[in-house]
Amino acid sequence: MKEKIWLSSPHLTGEEQKYIKEAFDTNWVAPLGPNVNGLEADICAYSQVKSCSALTSGTSAIHLALILLGVEADDEVLVSSFTFSATINPIRYQKAIPVLIDSEKDTWNMSPELLEQAIQDRIAKGKTPKAIILVHLYGMPSKMDELIGIANKYKIPIIEDAAEAIGASYKGRPMGGFGELGVFSFNGNKIITTSGGGALVSNNPDYCKKATFLATQARDEAPHYQHSQIGYNYRMSNIVAGIGRGQIEVLDDRVAARRKNFEFYKKELGDIPTISFVEEPDGFFSNRWLTTILTDSFETRERIRLVLEKENIESRPLWKPMHLQPVFEEFPAYTDGTSEDLFNRGLCLPSGSNLSLEDLRRVVGIIKEVLRTKY
Numbered sequence: 001m002k003e004k005i006w007l008s009s010p011h012l013t014g015e016e017q018k019y020i021k022e023a024f025d026t027n028w029v030a031p032l033g034p035n036v037n038g039l040e041a042d043i044c045a046y047s048q049v050k051s052c053s054a055l056t057s058g059t060s061a062i063h064l065a066l067i068l069l070g071v072e073a074d075d076e077v078l079v080s081s082f083t084f085s086a087t088i089n090p091i092r093y094q095k096a097i098p099v100l101i102d103s104e105k106d107t108w109n110m111s112p113e114l115l116e117q118a119i120q121d122r123i124a125k126g127k128t129p130k131a132i133i134l135v136h137l138y139g140m141p142s143k144m145d146e147l148i149g150i151a152n153k154y155k156i157p158i159i160e161d162a163a164e165a166i167g168a169s170y171k172g173r174p175m176g177g178f179g180e181l182g183v184f185s186f187n188g189n190k191i192i193t194t195s196g197g198g199a200l201v202s203n204n205p206d207y208c209k210k211a212t213f214l215a216t217q218a219r220d221e222a223p224h225y226q227h228s229q230i231g232y233n234y235r236m237s238n239i240v241a242g243i244g245r246g247q248i249e250v251l252d253d254r255v256a257a258r259r260k261n262f263e264f265y266k267k268e269l270g271d272i273p274t275i276s277f278v279e280e281p282d283g284f285f286s287n288r289w290l291t292t293i294l295t296d297s298f299e300t301r302e303r304i305r306l307v308l309e310k311e312n313i314e315s316r317p318l319w320k321p322m323h324l325q326p327v328f329e330e331f332p333a334y335t336d337g338t339s340e341d342l343f344n345r346g347l348c349l350p351s352g353s354n355l356s357l358e359d360l361r362r363v364v365g366i367i368k369e370v371l372r373t374k375y
């Protein structure tokens with residue numbers, strides 16, 4: 001069996017251990033400590049935001065963001081349909097209603113036209129949505145000017161799900177700081193990882209202060225354990241944060257390596273008529289978390305995927321849109337077929353920052369071979 005090539009595997013430097021060792025040496029193993037504060041400060045500096053709360057996951061960050069915006073049972077939340085289920089699940093934790101919005105074709109992110117159409121329709125049906133969660137998929141920024149314009153017009157706050165987009169920017173500004181609240185993930189497959197972890201950011205420090213309070217079991221100030229609200233156990237530990245501090249030091253290198261992967265794939269496969277790539281519009285800077293290709297048909301996509309699998313190379317269809325998922329199909333959706341078509345024809349290629357040139361050559365060699373045999 002040939003050596004496995006993964007879609008996106010953790011890429012550590014060894015430097016992470018310095019921070020973990022410090023935590024052991026100073027006995028800051030129990031929950032909080034200097035690494036958590038340090039990581040929060042690093043994230044604020046990197047993302048140009050005023051405040052940060054380090055949490056156990058991106059999912060818990062989205063959950064707390066919804067709670068902070070007062071989302072409750074039967075409230076409606078507008079959300080990108082073309083995403084990972086973790087964007088939507090926290091809406092259901094609150095027993096609120098996801099209203100799923102399809103993508104536009106330039107960035108594959110939330111369509112401003114469909115967003116406005118949905119808002120007008122929901123208002124006409126009697127309910128103004130409580131929040132908008134938009135996702136910067138695969139590290140590509142969304143059309144922020146248009147989306148923020150619509151959100152402001154109807155006074156609906158934005159949560160940015162930037163789980164895949166740390167290191168990406170729009171018109172020179174890092175993703176995560178555009179909305180009322182922003183979310184990052186440091187899961188094992190993301191561009192930087194803490195093995196598992198996430199963060200909530202905001203330019204309104206009150207939100208992050210409240211998030212940290214809720215994430216540590218909502219303890220009121222008192223010598224005994226006193227509670228006046230429901231709390232959560234969502235806080236990142238000091239050990240995990242140590243990994244994050246080491247990782248954020250190399251984030252720019254990781255972005256550069258992933259962008260280089262994209263450039264390589266595009267150079268090698270860009271001339272094939274049945275394959276296309278999603279390009280950055282002017283002012284958009286993607287971290288190219290995953291390189292994705294769009295083929296001419298479901299059949300071509302599957303042929304490539306299955307041969308890669310046989311060659312021990314991991315690839316994956318694009319996210320299956322949430323309005324097509326059994327668990328969410330009952331909810332309102334504003335769609336025009338865009339994300340369904342992307343799902344049918346698109347494929348994520350191995351994209352780790354630790355791939356060698358040899359790995360990349362193996363992948364493109366197989367894809368070229370598969371497409372040659374068709375004709």
Ligand SMILES: *Cc1c(COP(=O)(O)O)cnc(C)c1O
Binds near residue numbers: 084087161164187
């Ligand atoms: C990974 C991911 C999440 C969830 O983050 P976790 O840290 O795994 O909980 C949410 N949204 C998107 C778009 C993601 O890719």
